[in-house]
Amino acid sequence: MTVRVAVAGASGYAGGELLRLLLSHPEVEIGALTAGGNAGTRLGQHHPNLMPLADRVLADTTAAELAGHDVVFLALPHGHSAAIAAELGDDAIVIDCGADHRLNDPTDWARWYGGEHPGTWPYGIPELPGARDRLRGSRRVAVPGCFPTVSSLALVPALAAGLVEPDAVVVAVTGTSGAGRALKPHLLSAEVMGSASVYGVGGAHRHTPELIQNLSSVAGEPVKVSFTPVLAPMSRGILATCSAPLREGVDADAARKAYLDAYGDEPFVHVLPEGHWPQTSATLGANTVHLQLAVDPDAGRLIIVGAEDNLTKGTAGGAVQCMNLAVGLPETTGLPLVGVAP
Template identity: 55%
Template sequence: MTFSVAVAGASGYAGGELLRILASHPDFEVRTVTAHQNAGQPLIAHQPHLRSLAHLTLVETSASNLAGHDVVFLALPHGKSGEIAAQLPDETLVVDCGADHRLESEESWAAFYGGDYFGAWAYGVPELPVVSANSTATGTANSTGGKQRDALVGATRIAAPGCNASAVSLALAPGIAAGLIDDEDIVAVLAVGPSGAGKSLKTMYLASEILGSANPYAVGGTHRHIPEIQQNLRKAGAAHPTVSFTPVLVPMSRGILATSTARLKPGVTPEQVQQTWERAYADEPFVHVLPHGSVPRTADVLGANTALIGVAVDEAAGRVIAVLALDNLYKGTAGAAIQSANIALGLDETAGLNVNGVAP
């Protein structure tokens, strides 16, 4: 069976990456692409690398144009997906690549985003360790709690993750779920490419501003992905997670290198740490823990749905360091959305998704 697909926001970076993956997906057929100010123009004028989809023309982003498809991917600014999704049929699988349906707390939404709150959907990070409500964060928590994947089976409404949030969450969740690290002194510093901010023309994203420079932003606990990280770590068993989160724009078009650290519980050894992270992701096709002593580079994951993790222990400081690399547009957004859709529809989870990156 082939599923008909519409992509809203198809002229942007996230929309373009969705289309690039969908173009070779064996079970999906892209029939409709929508945009706002670019409606009426050929898709190829805005996504010239998508030659196999040159026959498509951008139409207005409206519920009427999106309805009638089996699957709808929304790659829209926050505040826009919720309005459109509310008008789509219940039986349509809708995957929101924006922020409108990620947060379970209306209070957090108001504090970090503002505007109308549209409620939370099934969260689209299948590999995230999840501890059941009646479990404690012990070494056996993963076996009783499972993964976020379970919540995606049969779902018709899915919230794809924030790319930074999934990077930090996947990096530290194994230690939280196994009870090896404290959750109240987490520090994460991320080197990120500007494509995560979309195609909007802002001075801070101009080449003349970022080439030859590293630029911190949203410093001091203001980044919108912080409550999403905390929510994910609570799913993994954290009681009251606190996260100091600092992203830094660096001159690469795409990619995230997240360096996340947390205090180790007394008596935890480097061997325990390595074994715990390896065990957490041992059966995952897209999240790979590197051998002891190895750390990933963003170059190793470009154009792939993989997240690579290297873990180390700073024994003098009593902290674990988890370094995770992913492609923010692929695994961080579009790949996670399509992987989650595969699960929801009962397809092969890996269908259409690549584990091989592009080098050099």
């Protein structure tokens, strides 16, 4: 099978990571590459690592440029996907790395992003209960936010098995590439190097409703989520420390069993051997999430720590995994399982 793909937003971080993965995908032919203000420039100017595509010139992001492909990846800022997807129609599978089609509830959309709800697409974490069947053969995929990917995978088995109360706390350290490559003063090296800082504190981050949506759907009841992101001086990676109050009688063995049952057969989600704790460097460049858990008997809480590369499993790798499901290829095709640590 040859899957002809286009990437809109190819000059950005998510677009660049998509191309890195697609270049080594055995069934993919890379077609149109588009951008915004950087249209007309060479891809090599933006992604010097992508040598085989260095001389490709970026086109304007229009439906006409993106037409005629089997799969179109949209790696554009929020709010740019719905109109282009509508113009492409059903001829192409469209995989949106942005937030436009993630939230089910129009009221949530209006509160967190503003404006009219662009509609909900099948949500791209295949490892969540029931998700894989919805993604297989789908013509549309909403790729999750990078924080919700690792944090949902960390908390879902405990909530689905009823081991914890529906009241989660997530504190997640992230590298700066999560913010994209547009210039922003708080991402200057003088601000970031040698310092860690919080943002979006007090339920103010727009990934909170996405997490609540994912966790509540498996818990079967509304789940409260307190989410705090922490910006750290690294380019890639997320380390999420998640916890929730343990229900009466739940011990460490029962908790571990729930995670091994949930992920024992998953190629990309690894529950580490006891005593080993996730670290971002072990997941860099790999389409993996590493998890470990512990019971804190004095606090009465289950603690789950998860690591991922925000650009790989947290965006582009997850997107390619969903493409494989959508086109009927084995889910793992072309995706790296091994990180580049140290």
